[in-house]
């Protein structure tokens with residue numbers, strides 16, 4: 279089974295963000311990056327399926343040159359090879375043209391299964407996998423916790439709201455968007471890191487894929503959210519903060 | 535192209551997802567004719583509920599192939615209606631179901647969906663849609679290109695009690711659907727955990743997030759909960775790691791709670807967590823990041839390292855109790 283895993287690189291989760299001078303994007307100086315967490319789970323699911331059923335895992339990543347470190351991490355964890363759609367200006371692409379770009383790269387691979395995270399920690403539109411499926415004419419399912427492969431078909435466990443789940447059967451090829459926490463992530467081994475250096479990374483550009491940026495919705499301004507609620511911040515040393523809080527809990531909240 | 539079309543959501547039990555009504559309220563506030571649609575088999579009751587509000591029309595899309603929700607069925611049925619109605623704005627509640635089909639529907643129409651929107655601003659002829667980025671740490675204003683606009687709205691961003699009542703005619707339609715175009719075969723929904731703890735009844739809750747770092751550190755939270763006489767709850771990653779059972783997860787995939795006190799330790803305040811605890815009477819957040827979105831909903835906040843603050847808090851609380 280050929281499994282394509284679409285993954286992106288995002289600023290590390292604990293980053294403190296500042297808006298850039300133009301007010302259009304974040305100030306990227308001093309940021310460290312990681313594989314988008316749900317995408318890391320998509321990769322994990324892909325690697326596990328390969329271990330069970332054989333085949334190949336191909337990582338697909340659109341991103342600037344620096345995204346190569348995310349790709350190397352995917353290869354070190356066990357992906358067999360990678361495709362890097364290298365572009366320094368991906369922000370110019372709306373979610374639809376970005377989906378078309380990934381679709382063009384995916385089409386050439388004709389995978390049996392495409393996995394990606396259910397949303398990204400940066401833009402977080404939560405749409406890429408679904409758009410990709412529609413552009414490719416493939417069936418899809420979202421918020422996936424578990425994937426079973428039966429001959430020619432898939433049975434997946436979807437998460438619904440309020441602690442409900444549902445199994446859904448669908449034919450292959452298909453696109454699935456994977457939920458964080460669906461399995462335990464592996465670490466890259468030293469051996470894996472060494473092997474990754476010999477694995478193929480094919481670099482392509484968006485024009486080569488025949489896709490141009492489109493602006494169906496333009497991000498005009500990025501800002502700190504307005505606070506609607508006035509939080510009373512308790513200041514001082516930890517001991518003073520604790521004492522102030524207990525005071526509030528006792529006399530105002532009446533929780534003690 | 536004219537008017538707003540709100541896509542309401544039918545629950546598995548045949549009721550209306552409550553976020554549908556918030557979405558309807560957002561549309562009513564926009565000074566344009568609003569219609570609503572609900573799709574499913576026997577969606578009559580849900581359509582009748584929508585018809586109690588002041589709208590142009592309620593469409594009930596009825597078809598046996600819509601008896602169970604599928605992304606393919608929803609997309610085909612709504613695409614069929616949109617082709618006939620030609621709205622200028624299509625609004626969805628940002629539910630798990632809408633996440634599943636709305637991007638597909640927008641793509642089919644060659645449009646971009648702006649998802650998880652928290653505010654809509656009208657500027658001259660155009661609208662600007664605000665949504666959160668970076669897990670709620672920043673807000674972005676999006677201007678959709680001219681043409682039909684698709685947007686899904688975040689839970690809790692609009693108030694359903696602002697809905698204007700009225701009497702709206704219902705039009706029941708049978709969309710053109712072919713069995714072959716529906717490729718997903720859903721099975722019956724199920725629940726995994728038996729829910730032995732009912733957090734919704736707990737008056738005091740201490741909730742732990744990823745800021746707790748390691749399973750062994752949970753002891754600290756347990757001790758605090760013990761002194762306060764509170765139940766222990768958690769954000770999703772803590773339950774995913776198996777550090778606490780899933781039945782203690784608060785949020786859109788877990789339980790919804792409204793205790794007298796919700797004390798959040800090392801929880802960032804992602805929207806999927808907030809929807810599960812926003813209704814608490816008093817929210818206290820302890821977090822080292824002053825920009826963490828949890829402070830957006832907190833009544834009292836301590837910006838600091840929980841590993842310093844919590845031990846002090848345990849000592850103070852024990853003193854106050856004795």
Ligand SMILES: Cc1cc2nc3c(=O)[nH]c(=O)nc-3n(C[C@H](O)[C@H](O)[C@H](O)COP(=O)(O)OP(=O)(O)OC[C@H]3O[C@@H](n4cnc5c(N)ncnc54)[C@H](O)[C@@H]3O)c2cc1C
Nearest residue numbers: 743744745769770785786787788800801802806807822840
């Ligand atoms: C479809 C879907 C459904 C979801 N359902 C749920 C759900 O039901 N419930 C849920 O909770 N989440 C849910 N999530 C996940 C959600 O989006 C967030 O990822 C999750 O809530 C984050 O958990 P957290 O705040 O514990 O972790 P993080 O976001 O990683 O936050 C950790 C916080 O701890 C703080 N911190 C770190 N160290 C310290 C320290 N020493 N002292 C003080 N503070 C510290 C950091 O500043 C940070 O704010 C869902 C996501 C999706 C996409």
